[in-house]
Amino acid sequence: MFKPDLTRDDVTPESVWLNRRQIIAALGAGSIAGGLPLAANALEELEPHTWEQITTYNNFYEFGTSKSDPAENSQDMVTDPWTVKVDGLVDNPGEYSLADLIGDIPTEERIYRFRCVEAWSMVIPWNGFELNKLLNKVGVQDGAGYVAFETAVLPDVMEGVKFPILDWPYKEGLRLDEAMHPLTIMATGIYDKPIPNQNGAPMRLVVPWKYGFKSIKTIVRISLVAEQPVNTWQHSAANEYGFFANVNPEVDHPRWSQASERVIGAGLFGSRIDTLMFNGYADQVASLYEGMDLRKNF
Amino acid sequence: MGAAATFGPRISGVVRKLPTWPVYLAGMVPGGWLIWRALTNQLGMDPVKTLEHELGLLSLQFLLASLCVTPLLRFARINLLKFRKALGLLAFGYLVLHFLVWLFLDLQMRWSTIGAEIVKRPYLTIGFAAFVLLLPVAATSWQGAVKSMGALAWQRLHRLVYVAVLLGAVHFVMQEKVWSLESLLYLAAATLLVGMRFLWVRSW
Numbered sequence: 001m002f003k004p005d006l007t008r009d010d011v012t013p014e015s016v017w018l019n020r021r022q023i024i025a026a027l028g029a030g031s032i033a034g035g036l037p038l039a040a041n042a043l044e045e046l047e048p049h050t051w052e053q054i055t056t057y058n059n060f061y062e063f064g065t066s067k068s069d070p071a072e073n074s075q076d077m078v079t080d081p082w083t084v085k086v087d088g089l090v091d092n093p094g095e096y097s098l099a100d101l102i103g104d105i106p107t108e109e110r111i112y113r114f115r116c117v118e119a120w121s122m123v124i125p126w127n128g129f130e131l132n133k134l135l136n137k138v139g140v141q142d143g144a145g146y147v148a149f150e151t152a153v154l155p156d157v158m159e160g161v162k163f164p165i166l167d168w169p170y171k172e173g174l175r176l177d178e179a180m181h182p183l184t185i186m187a188t189g190i191y192d193k194p195i196p197n198q199n200g201a202p203m204r205l206v207v208p209w210k211y212g213f214k215s216i217k218t219i220v221r222i223s224l225v226a227e228q229p230v231n232t233w234q235h236s237a238a239n240e241y242g243f244f245a246n247v248n249p250e251v252d253h254p255r256w257s258q259a260s261e262r263v264i265g266a267g268l269f270g271s272r273i274d275t276l277m278f279n280g281y282a283d284q285v286a287s288l289y290e291g292m293d294l295r296k297n298f
Numbered sequence: 299m300g301a302a303a304t305f306g307p308r309i310s311g312v313v314r315k316l317p318t319w320p321v322y323l324a325g326m327v328p329g330g331w332l333i334w335r336a337l338t339n340q341l342g343m344d345p346v347k348t349l350e351h352e353l354g355l356l357s358l359q360f361l362l363a364s365l366c367v368t369p370l371l372r373f374a375r376i377n378l379l380k381f382r383k384a385l386g387l388l389a390f391g392y393l394v395l396h397f398l399v400w401l402f403l404d405l406q407m408r409w410s411t412i413g414a415e416i417v418k419r420p421y422l423t424i425g426f427a428a429f430v431l432l433l434p435v436a437a438t439s440w441q442g443a444v445k446s447m448g449a450l451a452w453q454r455l456h457r458l459v460y461v462a463v464l465l466g467a468v469h470f471v472m473q474e475k476v477w478s479l480e481s482l483l484y485l486a487a488a489t490l491l492v493g494m495r496f497l498w499v500r501s502w
Contacts (some may be wrong), residue, residue, distance in 0.1 A: 053343055056343065057342070057343035057344065061476075065475075065476065065478070067342070067343065067344070068342070118475065120344060120347075141415070165476050165477075166476070222346060236476070252418075253418075255419055255420075256415075256419060256470070256474070257411060257414070257415060259411065260408065262344065262346060262347070262404070264343050264344055265343060267339070267345065267405065268336060268337075268345055268346060268349075268403055269406075270406070271346055271403075271404045271406075272404070272405070272408070
């Protein structure tokens with residue numbers, strides 16, 4: 001039975017973590033002096049980043065390519081009502097209102113590490129539900145091997161989609177066993193508040209052991225398909241971004257190392273920590289990839 | 299014709315009377331402002347990256363500015379030659395800071411990673427090569443160097459700037475996740491400024 005390794009109990013009171021930040025900062029300064037890198041394990045007692053950090057430092061190219069663009073440019077997007085198309089190899093295809101699609105699936109909190117392919121990271125307290133619950137509801141048919149997702153394209157409110165930076169709409173996909181894994185969630189909230197537009201309102205995918213670009217935002221389409229779909233970044237540069245995109249410190253991006261990462265908000269000193277295999281979720285997900293060459297299937 | 303013909307020389311006349319130290323001082327303002335914001339936590343969520351990128355950009359901007367001096371003299375007859383050294387040294391200073399931020403704040407002295415990165419990542423190899431090429435240029439930027447080396451040798455050595463600015467711009471373009479107009483414009487400017495030198499002097 002799956003048990004999330006982080007719960008509300010792991011959230012440290014603000015006064016304590018502010019204090020710990022200073023210790024971490026001091027450790028960071030010490031590590032400069034001693035040349036000792038600060039391992040991610042040293043931060044095992046994870047603390048979520050602040051609301052401000054999570055909601056003002058985003059990659060959401062539909063709203064612009066700079067990290068501050070999504071927060072600034074996404075506020076005109078209306079996400080209620082919202083329709084999600086469910087199609088492909090499902091028992092109950094159709095155009096669902098978001099409320100109907102989610103129905104009575106309860107939301108819960110999941111505090112996950114979030115590791116961007118650009119080698120920065122945060123810890124985010126999501127509210128959401130396991131994707132498998134949604135998939136079971138729409139009924140996955142035999143022959144479906146993958147789930148494909150699409151982000152909305154709303155040229156009226158998305159400045160970015162007017163430029164061919166990427167092949168719009170943004171697309172992502174998961175192998176069915178990845179999609180059904182209990183760690184994989186659909187998030188509709190952060191810090192018990194509705195998820196802000198810049199973070200992928202009204203509903204986004206969160207796959208904590210994969211690079212952030214897999215966790216597709218602002219979903220309008222979910223398709224059950226037989227063949228492995230091509231995701232947007234893979235389409236953009238297949239030599240740099242793969243389909244699996246599992247966080248892996250041993251497999252570098254062609255242009256930068258993935259062995260370590262900068263923790264957002266850790267300041268000028270001591271912000272770099274070692275990256276963990278499968279972003280620290282190896283115990284839960286490594287078995288999904290047994291026998292696979294992760295260098296080839298990056 | 300008349301206005302254009304006298305405008306350049308008139309500016310040059312004013313420039314001749316100015317000392318060079320205000321250029322150094324003014325050139326340090328953007329860097330000082332940047333470092334101040336870094337130290338007071340005003341560089342946003344990822345201050346190391348911002349500081350690193352902005353310093354690199356400043357270096358490229360000053361390098362490009364230094365390469366505008368000769369074309370300005372040639373085409374507009376504006377003589378800013380006395381400021382060229384200041385622009386070049388400011389560019390080099392920002393490049394050193396850019397490199398130091400990468401070493402100490404970004405990669406935080408993970409020396410094995412640093413070495414591997416410079417060798418393995420083409421954009422870093424290219425950026426590092428630009429830095430190395432500028433070392434002898436900066437080291438011979440003092441007045442006496444021209445005399446001791448001889449003007450011709452000195453001039454030849456300083457043509458390394460042309461290679462370095464192109465490498466710097468390519469380094470900028472390559473580190474972007476998607477093609478960015480901004481970095482491509484810098485590369486275009488560098489290509490233009492270096493390209494016109496090739497047209498002027500066909501045989502080196």
